[in-house]
Amino acid sequence: MREAPVGLITSAASEELLKDRRAETVSTPWGNAPVLTGTIGGREVVVILRYGEKLTLPSHKINYHANIWALRELGVESIVSQNAIGSVNPAIRPGDIVISDDFLDKTKSRAQSLFDESECWVRVDFTDPFCPRLRTELIAAANKFSNRVIERGTFVCTEGPRFETPAEIRAYQREGGDIVGTPLIPEVIFAREAEMCFASIAPVINFGAGMAPAVVHFGPGSMNEIYYKQGLHDLIEKTLIEAISALSTERSCNCRNALVGGFHGEPPAWMKAKSCMV
Numbered sequence: 690m691r692e693a694p695v696g697l698i699t700s701a702a703s704e705e706l707l708k709d710r711r712a713e714t715v716s717t718p719w720g721n722a723p724v725l726t727g728t729i730g731g732r733e734v735v736v737i738l739r740y741g742e743k744l745t746l747p748s749h750k751i752n753y754h755a756n757i758w759a760l761r762e763l764g765v766e767s768i769v770s771q772n773a774i775g776s777v778n779p780a781i782r783p784g785d786i787v788i789s790d791d792f793l794d795k796t797k798s799r800a801q802s803l804f805d806e807s808e809c810w811v812r813v814d815f816t817d818p819f820c821p822r823l824r825t826e827l828i829a830a831a832n833k834f835s836n837r838v839i840e841r842g843t844f845v846c847t848e849g850p851r852f853e854t855p856a857e858i859r860a861y862q863r864e865g866g867d868i869v870g871t872p873l874i875p876e877v878i879f880a881r882e883a884e885m886c887f888a889s890i891a892p893v894i895n896f897g898a899g900m901a902p903a904v905v906h907f908g909p910g911s912m913n914e915i916y917y918k919q920g921l922h923d924l925i926e927k928t929l930i931e932a933i934s935a936l937s938t939e940r941s942c943n944c945r946n947a948l949v950g951g952f953h954g955e956p957p958a959w960m961k962a963k964s965c966m967v
């Protein structure tokens with residue numbers, strides 16, 4: 690039986706990472722989603738460049754519905770989400786890699802559910818917000834290349850596109866946040882509602898506002914320098930190749946049954962054709 694392709698949502702995919710690349714467009718109930726298909730570590734993958742090919746889409750303008758459903762249409766069962774983030778926790782420093790196990794949703798205008806425009810709604814369990822199986826596999830891969838892997842952390846997802854204020858960072862610290870960034874919600878929610886596995890790998894490239902003199906995007910000591918010139922980009926790509934090539938084909942987790950017992954109303958036709966519970 691053909692292995693399911695692995696989904697990767699990221700900001701860029703280099704030629705070293707993604708081989709045999711092809712640009713495709715997937716039709717979804719929310720419009721067309723551009724994707725890249727190819728191989729990573731010998732495994733078939735579908736890549737979503739979440740900010741667009743030329744980085745023109747900020748997090749609050751991404752068509753999350755179309756992106757997640759395009760992956761599902763192409764047979765993806767497991768999604769790895771990669772994005773560089775800031776630290777809220779003084780013990781987590783630029784250069785660390787965080788595999789989050791929880792999140793705080795601080796977004797303001799994002800869609801709430803994959804089923805927002807349908808005549809039904811779902812209540813989905815988020816006791817394990819990220820897929821435990823996929824997290825374990827990402828941690829194992831990252832530990833092969835770095836001794837600075839943080840195996841748990843609470844991801845604070847903010848609306849952006851501006852950076853946070855010092856007061857916001859202090860509030861997130863009090864609430865138990867560890868890292869902060871803009872593109873997690875609603876990816877992680879929609880993936881669960883589509884009964885797909887989802888986990889996040891997040892390289893830390895700055896401290897939050899008030900924890901350092903400034904949040905600097907480019908130049909000496911900047912986020913860009915930490916990511917590219919200090920080797921974090923190469924480290925992440927090596928980790929992704931290792932993780933995806935070794936990814937288990939058995940889904941020992943419960944993500945595939947996420948909607949069982951949670952549906953209210955009649956599931957939409959696009960979901961009926963794909964869900965294991967209807």
Ligand SMILES: [Zn+2]
Binds near residue numbers: 820
């Ligand atoms: Zn899972």
